[in-house]
Amino acid sequence: MEFLFAFGLFLAKAVTIVIAILIVVFSIFAMTRRGDSPDSFRDIVKVTKLNDRYDAMRDAIGATLLSKKEKKQRRKDRKKEKKSEKKDGPDKDRNRVFVLDFDGDTSASEVESLRDEITAILTSAKEGDNVFLRLESPGGQVHGYGLAASQLARFREQNIPLTVSVDKVAASGGYMMACVADHIIAAPFAIVGSIGVVAGLPNFHRLLKENNVDYELFTAGEYKRTVTMLGENTDKARQKMHEDLEELHDLFKDFVGTHRPGVKLEEVANGDTWFGSQGIENGLIDEVRTSDDWLLDKSEQTDIYSVKCRKPVSLRDKIFGFFTQVTQTFTRQSMSPTGDHEHRYLI
Numbered sequence: 001m002e003f004l005f006a007f008g009l010f011l012a013k014a015v016t017i018v019i020a021i022l023i024v025v026f027s028i029f030a031m032t033r034r035g036d037s038p039d040s041f042r043d044i045v046k047v048t049k050l051n052d053r054y055d056a057m058r059d060a061i062g063a064t065l066l067s068k069k070e071k072k073q074r075r076k077d078r079k080k081e082k083k084s085e086k087k088d089g090p091d092k093d094r095n096r097v098f099v100l101d102f103d104g105d106t107s108a109s110e111v112e113s114l115r116d117e118i119t120a121i122l123t124s125a126k127e128g129d130n131v132f133l134r135l136e137s138p139g140g141q142v143h144g145y146g147l148a149a150s151q152l153a154r155f156r157e158q159n160i161p162l163t164v165s166v167d168k169v170a171a172s173g174g175y176m177m178a179c180v181a182d183h184i185i186a187a188p189f190a191i192v193g194s195i196g197v198v199a200g201l202p203n204f205h206r207l208l209k210e211n212n213v214d215y216e217l218f219t220a221g222e223y224k225r226t227v228t229m230l231g232e233n234t235d236k237a238r239q240k241m242h243e244d245l246e247e248l249h250d251l252f253k254d255f256v257g258t259h260r261p262g263v264k265l266e267e268v269a270n271g272d273t274w275f276g277s278q279g280i281e282n283g284l285i286d287e288v289r290t291s292d293d294w295l296l297d298k299s300e301q302t303d304i305y306s307v308k309c310r311k312p313v314s315l316r317d318k319i320f321g322f323f324t325q326v327t328q329t330f331t332r333q334s335m336s337p338t339g340d341h342e343h344r345y346l347i
Contacts, residue, residue: 045120050099050304054296088286097298101307104137104174108144109196115151116309122158125267129160131304133181139172139194142248142347148173149255152180161345165291166190171273173347175284176252185294186283192284196271197249197347199241250347260284285345294296 052268064073098121098292102110121131133152137146141294148285155162164170166179186192208215208230226237226244253269263283268274279285295304 038126044305044310045117046308046310048308050295050306051299053109054299094205095130095302096126097130097132097295097304098125099295099304100131100133101306102133102135102137102148102177102309103339104135104140104145104148104177106140108137108148108173111144111148111151113309117307118151118154120309121307122160123152125158125160130163130303131155131297133162133164133177135164135174135178136168136172137171137174137177138169139174139176139347142197143174145347146175147174149177149180152177155179156182163174163294165289165294166192166276166285167291172196176255176347179256180261183287185287185289185291186279186285187290188275188277188288190272190276191277192279193263193273194271195252195269197244197245197252198271201227201229203228203233204230246268248347251300 019124024318035135037154039317049322059074062070066074081232100114100117102114125316152162161179161183163183163185166174166177166178166184166186167190168187169191170178170186171191175194176194184192205215217228217231223240225231227233253265254271255266258261260283268282269282274282274284275337276288298304
């Protein structure tokens, strides 16, 4: 009897644990199903009027510097403006500037948000509107920055003037994006240029050979693989790799020359970089100026709106994303970088 009692108690605990696990799994599944609804995956577009920020700054300074009479008059003017705007909406006769931000990493991961922000602007842009992009990027993967540049080209196709501002750095892939603009401004010590291509990887073939480890690679197609991390690289493979780099460099130079015919490609397309104050001489930029100065100057006569677009991430995506990231990290560490073309070249 004592045995049966103990067994029954164990069975009850086991059943309780199983039921608890099923409840948790069902709850997670239900939440992720709700996350699949169209509303939950709808892009979140946040639009902020930057003029209000500048007005708040002026009021903060004015609170100390202005007389009581001037403060009172300013409050009346502000109240009148707000009342008019609330009643009639924004002044339709004033031009608008849409401000975008792109802080690029190696994979140009922000291109997903950028493409949605551009689409949102294009759905409501009118004649006389302008777009201002605050760009920061040292460059990265070719396909990511190529797509980002192509997204910016959509403004030119719709005849919407685009100004790109570089306060710190827009080099290589970052400059590929910048050169699409109608006008490029840069801070005096901002870094621009680096019109070149680079690819590199370690090779462990001799280490494997010394330890009697064979590496076998099977391909179909002469150039399915050229240089690898683990195999013995041949002169022919290195030559092919170099040819690919030169071809991509030519495409990069043609792209810059098409969008900025005034740039002196023979001087700047060597992979070197320049400061903003030097960029005017060789045509890399049009004006030495900071983004803050440009926006503040426009704020008096123009309505300025910051546009940011971020997609909500469901619980299921967070869970799956974690395991996907772990899997990709392991895969990339165990495979040759040349096995995945998206990681092959950097600009």
